[in-house]
Amino acid sequence: MKKIINDPATVVADSLAGLAAAHADLVRVDYDPNIVVRADSPARGVSVISGGGSGHEPLHVGFVGPGMLHGAVPGAVFTSPTPDAVQAAISATTGDAGALLVVKNYTGDVLNFETAAELASAEGLDVRTVVIDDDVAVADSTFTAGRRGVGGTVLLEKIVGAAAERGDDLDTVEGLARGVVERVRSIGVALTAPTVPHVGEPSFDLGAGEVEFGIGIHGEPGRERIGIEPASALVERMVSAVAEDFPLERGDDVLLFTNSMGGTPLLEVYLAHGIAERLLAERGVNVVRRLVGPYITSLEMQGISLTVLRMDDRLTELWDAPVRTPALRWGM
Amino acid sequence: MKKIINDPATVVADSLAGLAAAHADLVRVDYDPNIVVRADSPARGVSVISGGGSGHEPLHVGFVGPGMLHGAVPGAVFTSPTPDAVQAAISATTGDAGALLVVKNYTGDVLNFETAAELASAEGLDVRTVVIDDDVAVADSTFTAGRRGVGGTVLLEKIVGAAAERGDDLDTVEGLARGVVERVRSIGVALTAPTVPHVGEPSFDLGAGEVEFGIGIHGEPGRERIGIEPASALVERMVSAVAEDFPLERGDDVLLFTNSMGGTPLLEVYLAHGIAERLLAERGVNVVRRLVGPYITSLEMQGISLTVLRMDDRLTELWDAPVRTPALRWGM
Structure with a gap:
């Protein structure tokens, strides 16, 4: 394994130190447990918090800042954060208006975020969870x-962050x-496997001419293994998978998010x-x-995902609202 | 070779079509020859134009927009654009105030951009070139x-783009x-090799435990091959190479740009x-x-580079000025 790290055991904290140094105007990092919160102040209104295993950066830590998340809880690589870490992020950001926890649907995340929400509720805070399952x-x-x-998840966090920001x-x-959860669908493909630092070997084997169709962001198996094919055929397969699931209809307005899984050149992502x-x-x-680029990744995995969100005027207004985070920024 | 492309011969144009679709509010793409220009209008003041081989995205095409470039000229992958393509970008963007061509120091780029500048000058336009050689x-x-x-180059384009924007x-x-050219220094390392689409094989061989220290953005050899070492030692080696070249002195104010070569996870880049x-x-x-992230890449090559620019108040003001491009955006 060749990686630019010191020690697999400290890779998340070491990386957060760089995030904190680079974006001191936007975020503050606390360690033990690891949480990332907005540098400016606790939420005056609703606090929006997310998190999950690390290795998907910029998700979620790169989305903390005005107009998006108030707090992010990074677990170990591909490992759910503990309930006490989630609780720390709630405590650091949440006031009388309460908090919404945005949780990707993985068993560990759902359990740990819901446990934290219950503990916070027991202390008198109004904390809700929403689980997203768009794949x-x-x-x-x-x-x-x-x-x-x-x-x-990226689109959800931007939109609800904007809603919280406006009060x-x-x-x-x-x-x-x-x-948003009802209106959004995604599909991903992988050309190569990621290597988790504390494992030291690629997460799965994929042949020289093979593509995993329907890959998960931790390298979980998809629908099938197919041979590499021209981009037009591969993307048609992806668009069909999403469109048939909705179903997408003629006249629908959508946001199209073409995401890099981390290791794919931007040249190919735009293509x-x-x-x-x-x-x-x-x-x-x-x-x-x-939205085009690497926003929810799987370490150095090569591949892309497509996400389609059916829009309406309300969602468009919230998407367009100013945002200022390490990874998404416009209008301020 | 596994890539998300249709045909190596059309990969640049096919990718530009995606860029144009994604950012129609910012850029317009012309084909034959391939150029990317601002969607809003020709420059009222000085036009800033850059370009070079493709495969380094978002450089340069992702930096076209208010506050940065007026035009970008993408050649074939890792191949200089032709003089007529550079001329087309000059013609499309340049008025009486003239143009500055920002050229990375590669023999083909220097020759082709200078030829285009001479041809444009013969037509009565005031076109200058500046060559950057920071490695x-x-x-x-x-x-x-x-x-x-x-x-x-990224920092130079932002700063001179801001100067042109303010008139x-x-x-x-x-x-x-x-x-800026006098005040900026860089060094890069590679952990893996990129694969150029029309070549189909990795650009060089690097052993399982080896790092190319001083890599070029086309995979050109660096100073030496070293064994993989902890990030602290590797980054110390990089900082020393830059600091000793300047030399950097106690009390200097700098901009630090930590760049991903494309395939390295953001987790490691921030670390x-x-x-x-x-x-x-x-x-x-x-x-x-x-500045932290993938801004000048070498396709899917894993590695990072560090760039240090010695700042003064004038440069800081220009760096902070609003910018709105596909890849760099703040303040608007």
Whole structure:
């Protein structure tokens, strides 16, 4: 294993130290347990908190800042954070308006975030959880009962973060989050496997000409292994998987998010995005907003994912609202 | 070779189509020859144009927009654009105030950009070139007489783009660019090799435990091959190479840019950034601004580079100025 690290046991804390140094104007990092919170102040309104195993950066730690998350809870690589870490993030950010925890649907995350929410509720805070399960690839998976939470998480965090920022109350923010969960679908593919630092070997074997179709963000198996094919065919397969699941209909307005799994060159990511735009246009679907780049990754895994969110005016306004975080920034 | 492409011969145009679809509010793409220009209008003041081989995205095409480049000229992967393509970008963006061409020091780029500048001058336009050669690794290299141009290019384009945006004249913008070239130094390392689509095989062989120290952005050889070592030792080696070249002095104010070569997880990039910040602080150097992430890449190559720019109030003001491009955006 060749990695730019000191010790697999301290890789998350060591990386957070760099995040804190680079973005002291936006985030503050506490260690023991590891949490990342906004540098400016606790939430005046609803606090939006997310987290999960590390190795998917910039998710979630890179999304802390005005207009998005108030706190992020990074676990060990590909490992759920503990309930006490989630609780620390709640305590550090949450006031009378309460908190919404955005949880990707993995068994460990759901258990630990819900436990933390219960403990916080017992202390008198109004803390709700919303579970996102946007991956259409498989019904159940290695670490998951039900569908996995993947790229839709990024869009959800931006939208509910904007709602909290403008002062929406917890009922509204929670309702909005559940609405986004219903309206978003994703699918991913992998060309190579990631290597978890404390494991030291690739997470799975993939042949020289093989692609894992429907990959999870921890390298969990997808629907099938296929041979490498031209990008047009691969992206058509991906768009179809998403469109048939919804189903997407002619005239729908959508946000299209073409994500790099980490190791794929941006040249290829934009190439795939262009194909996906064309295929959606051919289906009569209007792409009204876009996000392209590495926003939810799986370490150095090569591959991409497509996420489609059905938009309406309310969601578009929240998507367009100013945001200022290490990884997503516009309008301020 | 596994890549998300249709045909190596059309990979650049196919990718530009995705860029155009994703960022129609910011850029317009012309084909035959391939150029990317600002969507809003030709420059009212000085036009800042850059370009070079593709495969380093987001450099340069991702830096077109208000506050940075007016035009970018993407050649084939790792191949200089032709003079007529550079000329097309000049024609599309340049008015009476003239243009500055930002050229990375590679023999083909220098020749082709200077030829285009001469042709444009013959047509009555005031077009100057500035060559950046910030890589301290080696004196000459595979495609270069003199030092290579690498990460400093990103910082240069941001700073001179801001100067052009506020209306500085060509003499001023050119002088500023030459000042940045004198004040910036970089060094890179590679853990893996990139694969150029039309070649189909990795650009070089690197052993399972080996690191190329002083790598170029096309996989050109560096100073030496070393064994993989802890990040602290590797980053110390990098900081020393840069600091000794300047030399950096106690009390200097700098911008520290920790760049991913493309395939390295952000977790590791931030980890390296944190170490570099600490090492500079130990030398009494003040890091006053930062940039962290994949901004000048070498396809899927794993590795990082460090760039240090000595700052003054004038450069800090230009760095902080609003920018709105596909890859760098703040303040608007």
